[in-house]
Amino acid sequence: MSDFQNDMNHAVQGFVTQITELARRAAINTLESAFGGGRGGARSAAGVLGGAVAQIGRPRGGRGAKRTAADLEALSGKFAAYVKANPGLRIEQINKELGTSTKELALPIRKLISERRITAKGKKRSTTYFPGKKKG
Secondary structure, X not given: OOHHHHHHHHHHHHHHHHHHHHHHHHHHHHHHXXXXXXXXXXXXXXXXXXXXXXXXXXXXXXXXXOOOHHHHHHHHHHHHHHHHXXXXXXXXXXXXXXXXXXXXXXXXXXXXXXXXXXXXXXXXHHOEEEEOOOOO
16 A cells, blocks of 8 residues: 555554544443443543543432422412412513413422412413312
């Protein structure tokens, strides 16, 4: 083989090695984020490969963490009491007063409606909330 062919083969082999390492790191990052990371399995695999692995995605317990039953019950009680004192308001108005977001209140509202502690009239953004027939 000529020197040109040897140089070309060497360059291609180096490129393939780099791409393989990048794909391996991406696979480890994906596995870590899918399985919560930090349990040792994916981290030890990263150690064997010798690459530093950065965690991808949200940290555990941060935004999106499950709320406790006590937190949901407290928020439900706060919402039901506010609706009882101020019937006929829309969610935007209630959020402004309670300092909450619609996303935070979605589950408590569904539970309150199913328990008949509040009622809802209207659809989408025009929905207004009223005290229900069942005592809370």
